[in-house]
Amino acid sequence: xxxxxxxxxxxxxxxxxxxxxxxxxxxxxxxxxxxxxxxxxxxxxxxxxxxxxxxxxxxxxxxxxxxxxxxxxxxxxxxxxxxxxxxxxxxxxxxxxxxxxxxxxxxxxxxxxxxxxxxxxxxxxxxxxxxxxxxxxxxxxxxxxxxxxxxxxxxxxxxxxxxxxxxxxxxxxxxxxxxxxxxxxxxxxxxxxxxxxxxxxxxxxxxxxxxxxxxxxxxxxxxxxxxxxxxxxxxxxxxxxxxxxxxxxxxxxxxxxxxxxxxxxxxxxxxxxxxxxxxxxxxxxxxxxxxxxxxxxxxxxxxxxxxxxxxxxxxxxxxxxxxxxxxxxxxxxxxxxxxxxxxxxxxxxxxxxxxxxxxxxxxxxxxxxxxxxxxxxxxxxxxxxxxxxxxxxxxxxxxxxxxxxxxxxxxxxxxxxxxxxxxxxxxxxxxxxxxxxxxxxxxxxxxxxxxxxxxxxxxxxxxxxxxxxxxxxxxxxxxxxxxxxxxxxxxxxxxxxxxxxxxxxxxxxxxxxxxxxxxxxxxxxxxxxxxxxxxxxxxxxxxxxxxxxxxxxxxxxxxxxxxxxxxxxxxxxxxxxxxxxxxxxxxxxxxxxxxxxxxxxxxxxxxxxxxxxxxxxxxxxxxxxxxxxxxxxxxxxxxxxxxxxxxxxxxxxxxxxxxxxxxxxxxxxx
Numbered sequence: 001x002x003x004x005x006x007x008x009x010x011x012x013x014x015x016x017x018x019x020x021x022x023x024x025x026x027x028x029x030x031x032x033x034x035x036x037x038x039x040x041x042x043x044x045x046x047x048x049x050x051x052x053x054x055x056x057x058x059x060x061x062x063x064x065x066x067x068x069x070x071x072x073x074x075x076x077x078x079x080x081x082x083x084x085x086x087x088x089x090x091x092x093x094x095x096x097x098x099x100x101x102x103x104x105x106x107x108x109x110x111x112x113x114x115x116x117x118x119x120x121x122x123x124x125x126x127x128x129x130x131x132x133x134x135x136x137x138x139x140x141x142x143x144x145x146x147x148x149x150x151x152x153x154x155x156x157x158x159x160x161x162x163x164x165x166x167x168x169x170x171x172x173x174x175x176x177x178x179x180x181x182x183x184x185x186x187x188x189x190x191x192x193x194x195x196x197x198x199x200x201x202x203x204x205x206x207x208x209x210x211x212x213x214x215x216x217x218x219x220x221x222x223x224x225x226x227x228x229x230x231x232x233x234x235x236x237x238x239x240x241x242x243x244x245x246x247x248x249x250x251x252x253x254x255x256x257x258x259x260x261x262x263x264x265x266x267x268x269x270x271x272x273x274x275x276x277x278x279x280x281x282x283x284x285x286x287x288x289x290x291x292x293x294x295x296x297x298x299x300x301x302x303x304x305x306x307x308x309x310x311x312x313x314x315x316x317x318x319x320x321x322x323x324x325x326x327x328x329x330x331x332x333x334x335x336x337x338x339x340x341x342x343x344x345x346x347x348x349x350x351x352x353x354x355x356x357x358x359x360x361x362x363x364x365x366x367x368x369x370x371x372x373x374x375x376x377x378x379x380x381x382x383x384x385x386x387x388x389x390x391x392x393x394x395x396x397x398x399x400x401x402x403x404x405x406x407x408x409x410x411x412x413x414x415x416x417x418x419x420x421x422x423x424x425x426x427x428x429x430x431x432x433x434x435x436x437x438x439x440x441x442x443x444x445x446x447x448x449x450x451x452x453x454x455x456x457x458x459x460x461x462x463x464x465x466x467x468x469x470x471x472x473x474x475x476x477x478x479x480x481x482x483x484x485x486x487x488x489x490x491x492x493x494x495x496x497x498x499x500x501x502x503x504x505x506x507x508x509x510x511x512x513x514x515x516x517x518x519x520x521x522x523x524x525x526x527x528x529x530x531x532x533x534x535x536x537x538x539x540x541x542x543x544x545x546x547x548x549x550x551x552x553x554x555x556x557x558x559x560x561x562x563x564x565x566x567x568x569x570x571x572x573x574x575x576x577x578x579x580x581x582x583x584x585x586x587x588x589x590x591x592x593x594x595x596x597x598x599x600x601x602x603x604x605x606x607x608x609x610x611x612x613x614x615x616x617x618x619x620x621x622x623x624x625x626x627x628x629x630x631x632x633x634x635x636x637x638x639x640x641x642x643x644x645x646x647x648x649x650x651x652x653x654x655x656x657x658x659x660x661x662x663x664x665x666x667x668x669x670x
Contacts, residue, residue, distance in 0.1 A: 004266065005275065005278055005281070005282050006227075006262070006263075006265075006266045006275060007041060007044075007045070007263070007285070008281060008282040008284075008285025008286060008288075009275055009277075009278060009281030009282060009285055010037065010041060010259060010262055010263070010285070011038070011041060011284075011285040011288040012280075012281045012282070012283075012284035012285040012288060013034070013037070013234065013281075014034035014035075014037035014038050014041070014259075014288065015034060015038075015284065015285075015287075015288040015291050015292050015295075016031075016034070016284065017031035017032075017033065017034035017037070017234075017238045018031055018032065018034035018035060018133075018292065018295075019031070019291065019295045019321070019324070020238075021034070022133075022295060022296055022299055023295075023299060023317055023320070023321060024317075025317075027238075027239055028238060028239075029238075029239070029240070029241060029242045029243075030237045030238045030239065030240060030241025030242060030245065031238050032241075032243070032247075033234070033237045033238060033241060033252065033254075033255040034238070035136045036202055036248065036252050036255050036256050036259070037234060037255055037256070037258075037259040038136065038140075038292075039136075039139070039140070039199060039202035039203050039206070039256070040202055040203070040205050040206040040209070040256050040259035040260055040263070041206060041259060041263070042140055042143065042203060042206060043143075043202065043203030043204060043205060043206020043207045043209075043210075044206035044207065044209050044210050044260075044263050045206070046143075046144065046147060046148075046203075046206075046207075047151070047206065047207040047210040047211075048210050049064075050064070050147075050148055050151045050152075051151070051155075051161060051210070054151070054152070054155050059148075059152075061148055061149075061152075064144075064148055065144070065145075065148075066343075066351045068141075068144050069351055069354050070339050070340050070350055070351070070354070071336075071340050072137065072140075072141070072289070073354050073358070074335050074336065074339045074354060074357075075289065075290055075293055075331050075332075075335050075336040076106070076134070076137065076293060077107075077354075077357050077358070077361060078331060078335050079293045079294060079297065079331070080103050080106065080107070080131070080361060081361065083099070083103075083130055083131070083297045083301070084099065084100075084103065084364070084365075084368075086301050087099055087130065087301065088374070088377070090301055090304045090305055091128070091130075091301075091304070091373070092373075092378075092549065092552060093372055093373035093374065093375040093377070093378070094128065094372075094373060094387075094389050095128030095129075095373070096128070096368065096373030096374065097128070097368070097369055097372050097373035098118070098128030098129065098373075099128055099130055099131065099368075099373075100364075100365045100366070100367075100368035100369035100373065101114065101365075101369050102114055102115070102128075102129070102130075102131040102132070102134070103131060103361070103365040104362055104365040104366060104369065105138075106131055106134045106137070106138065107358050107361055107362050107365065108362070109138050109141040109142060109145075110138055110142075111131065111132075111134045111135050111137070111138045112135040112136070112138040112139050112142075112194045112195065112196065113138070113194070113195070115129070115132055115135050115194060116135075116190050116191060116193075116194035116195060129300075130296070130297050130300045130301060131297070132296070133292065133293075133295075133296040135194055138196075139194075139196045139199050142196040143196060143200065143203050147203070154166070161211055162211045162212075162213070162214060166211075167208070167211055170204060170207065170208060170211070171208060173201075173204065174201045174204040174205060174208065175201075177197075177198070177200055177201035177204070178201045178249070178250065178252075178253055180198065181198045181199070181201065181248055181249050181252075182249030182250045184198060185246055185247075185248075185249050186471055186474070187474055188407060188474075189406075189407075189472075190407065192248060192249065193247070193248060198248075199248070202248075202252065202256050205256045205257070205259075205260050206259070206260065206263070208260065209259075209260040209263040209264050209267070210263075210267075212264055212267070213267045213268075216264050216265070216266075216267035216268050217264075217265065217268070218268055223265045223266065223268070224265070226261055226264060226265035227261070227262055227265035227266065229258075229261055230257075230258045230259065230260070230261030230262035230263075230264075230265060231258065231262060232258070233254050233255060233257055233258025233261065234255045234258035234259060234262070235258075236254070237251070237254050237255045237258075238255075286332070287325075287328050287329060287332050289332075289336065290327075290328035290329070290331040290332040290336055291324065291325065291328040293328070293331070294324050294327045294328045294331065295321075295324040295328075298320055298323050298324045298327065299320055299324070302316075302319075302320045302323060303316070303320070304553070307561075307562075309561075309562040312562065385548055385551055385552045385555070385610055385611075385612060388548050388612065388615030388621050389615065392615075393615065393619070393621075393622075396440075396441045396622045396625070397434070397437045397438060397440065397441075397458075398417075398418070398437070398440060398456060399437075400412055401413070401414040401417060401418060402414060402417065402418035402437075402440070402456035402457070402458060403434070403437040403440075403456070403458045403459070403460065404458070404459045404460065404462075404473075404475045404479065405460050406460055406461055406472060406473040406474060406475075406476075407474055408474060408475055409474055409475055410475045410478040410479065410482075412475075413457075413475070413479075418455060418456050418457065419455050419456075419457060419482075419486070420455075421453065421455065421491055421492070422453035425450075425451060425452055425453040426451060426452050426453070426493045426494070426640075426643045426644075427452075427453045427455060427491065427492045427493050428443075428447070428452055428453070428454050428455065428492060428493060428494045428495070428496060428643075429455045429456075429457060429483075429486060429491070429492035429494070429495045429496070430443060430454060430455065430456045430457070430458065430495075430496045430498075431457045431458065431464050431483050431495060431496070431497055432458055432462075432464045432497055432498040432499045433458060433459060433460060433461060433462050433463065433464070433498075433499050433500055434458065434460045434461070434500070434619060435498050435499050435500050435501075435540050435618070435619070436456075436458045436464075436496070436497070436498040436499060436537075437456070437458040437460075438540070438619050438620040438624075438625055439496070439498060439537065439620070439625055439628070439629065440454070440456050440458070440625070441622045441625040441626065442620075442622075442625035442626040442627075442628060442629030442630070443496070443625075443629055445626055445629070446626075446629045446630070446633075446636065447640075452640070455492060457479060457482060457483055457486070458479075459473055459475055459476050459479040460473065461473050461476070462475075462476035462479060462480070463476075463499055463500075463504050463519065464480060464483060464497055464499055464523055465480065465519035465520065465522065465523060466480045466481070466483060466484045466522055466523050466526060467514075467519065467522045468480075468514075468519050483523075484526055487526050487527050487530050487532055488526070488530055490530050490531070490532060492532065493532070493533075493643050493644070494532060494533045494534070494535065494639070494642075494643050495527055495532055495533075495534050495535070496534075496535045496537065497523070497534060497535070497536050497537065498536075498537040498540070500539075500540070500618070501538065501539045501574045501575075501577075501578055502539045502542060502568065502570050502571045502573075502574040504516055504519075505573075505574045505577050506570065506574075510577070516577070517577075517581055520578075520581055521581065521584075521585070524536070524581075524582075524585045524587075524588050525585070527587065527588075528585060528586075528587040528588075531587075532587075533587060533588075533589070533639065533642050533643065534585075534587060534588045534589070535588075535589050535591060535635075535636075535639045536578065536582050536588050536589065536590050536591065537591050537593055537632075538574075538575045538578045538579070538590065538591060538592045538593050538594060538595075539571040539572075539574045539575050539578065539593065539594060540571070540593055540618055540620070541567055541571070541593065541594065541597055541598070541603055541613065541614065541618070541620075541628075542567060542568040542571045542614075542617060542618040543564065543565065543566070543567060543568065543605075543614065543617050543618070544563055544564050544566070544568060544617065545561075545564040545617060546615075546616045546617055547565075547605060547612045547613065547614045547615070547616070547617065548612045548614075548615050548616070550564045550565060551565075551605065551606070551612055565605050567594075567598065567601065567603045571594060572594060572601065575592055575594050575595075578590065578592075579592065589635070589638070589639050589642075591632055591635045591636075591639075593628060593632070596628075596631040596632050596635070597628055597631050604627075607621070607623040607624060607627050608623075611623045611624075612624070613627065613628075
């Protein structure tokens with residue numbers, strides 16, 4: 001096929017967008033859409049390749065798959081090998097174990113499924129996800145497996161894929177898949193993002209761009225206008241989108257259409273204008289695959305190896321970018337380009353060598369995963385610092401039962417264990433998001449079991465705002481409706497409310513209505529109207545970087561960690577906001593967690609030499625939960641003294657209704 005410089009320039013723009021987003025460069029807030037541009041390009045190139053072979057009766061499935069393997073896999077294998085070796089010296093055991101799991105899934109063309117299953121509210125950019133960018137490669141590889149077969153079958157029905165009936169069916173199917181992707185974002189956003197069937201429409205847009213070859217503009221001015229519109233549709237999302245943008249779905253349609261228009265603009269062979277910076281664009285475009293492979297591991301492992309103040313500086317970012325380009329160039333020149341151009345090496349078929357290398361790497365990955373990331377690499381005291389992670393916190397937070405994750409439906413909530421009141425005790429309801437959930441362990445330990453019963457209604461990333469719709473979480477709105485019902489029914493004797501207030505204050509603001517004050521005030525008024533005392537816990541202790549990993553890094557390297565051990569200043573400002581709001585609600589007792597735990601903003605980072613107070617940037621460890629609750633003893637005792645013991649009538653009501661009320665509530669919520 002004739003070489004198209006504009007395609008390489010489009011690849012260059014896509015990879016620069018992705019790198020700019022990952023490296024947090026200004027103006028690249030939506031640079032993740034570069035992946036969608038790559039999908040469209042792949043759909044176009046593969047359609048062009050397959051239909052050319054079918055038209056000349058020269059297409060071979062074996063040759064196609066072998067060519068794809070030589071094009072993609074050797075450079076990927078080199079990346080995995082080098083990353084694994086470097087990670088041995090830098091990556092904590094739990095993260096190293098995840099690396100091996102992701103490496104095996106990448107080698108089996110399923111890392112998108114692996115990271116989809118690993119996605120959760122507590123996910124943070126960790127060294128364990130150093131291969132997370134390979135999810136898009138797995139999506140492409142799955143597409144490469146199925147698309148030739150589907151295209152071959154399609155050619156039996158439509159010898160000419162540009163026939164009107166063929167085009168109508170392809171366009172209709174593409175639109176249907178795009179709409180399905182959009183509809184699934186609310187109930188399963190991670191699936192809509194990661195899974196290949198829900199991204200297939202982006203590849204099909206590339207196919208449509210190929211099918212429209214004969215209708216592509218011919219006149220010079222028309223081609224330039226088409227190309228500029230396409231470029232604008234890519235640039236605007238790169239600049240305007242943010243990680244919180246509803247995506248992919250219909251928003252992804254914008255850059256995909258932009259990529260398609262850019263391709264269509266120069267579909268015709270004659271009269272293509274020379275592009276601005278074309279030589280540089282084609283150079284970067286040829287490097288785009290290797291650049292995509294190396295940029296993220298260099299960023300993650302490079303920042304881990306450098307002192308924190310250097311890694312987060314502009315000079316550190318430039319150094320990491322330069323290292324990415326250098327490694328990409330070396331990989332392209334020594335591995336990607338030579339192997340792509342040859343079928344044999346020293347008398348052996350390259351495809352056989354690729355298969356053998358995959359078997360060896362899979363065996364190494366399985367061994368590392370089964371051996372828990374080789375925990376013996378670090379001193380025991382440092383290893384104990386890293387025993388905390390999202391999985392280890394599950395029983396303490398009561399995850400998936402009393403603490404719902406964003407993808408959990410309300411039917412996952414255990415009404416019997418979490419919301420059934422006790423007839424002969426003072427029932428206290430703990431409500432809120434993950435910050436509320438991290439107090440549950442300490443409160444259960446602190447409250448005398450013979451007198452108090454702690455109920456828990458918590459949902460991740462879900463502000464306890466009873467009048468606000470929150471679509472990010474599948475169960476959030478239902479959980480808040482349930483909270484309102486419990487308050488109106490006066491089921492609990494008291495309510496303890498907490499949340500990620502610093503984030504909510506910044507997200508909802510205080511100037512334009514409805515403000516943060518209005519959202520929180522509506523909940524507090526519900527409790528006041530019902531005559532239920534409220535203990536409002538202020539912002540939690542928050543650090544700029546994952547605390548356990550920062551302490552571990554400091555102990556291993558003895559290098560400065562900058563402000564990573566200093567609490568986030570915005571949390572103290574949010575504390576003042578919450579205190580001000582609470583003053584206007586007489587039935588609310590406000591407790592400043594920061595004042596109780598910190599001394600003049602000098603806050604603890606450990607419970608003891610081997611135990612951090614938080615395991616990530618904000619969520620308490622079990623020991624941290626007990627420690628913080630113990631610091632709140634005077635305020636808790638004052639609050640508990642306000643609670644009346646359950647009356648005889650109320651006790652009988654609990655006995656009569658406790659066996660059915662939770663189930664009835666669950667049914668209403670569904």
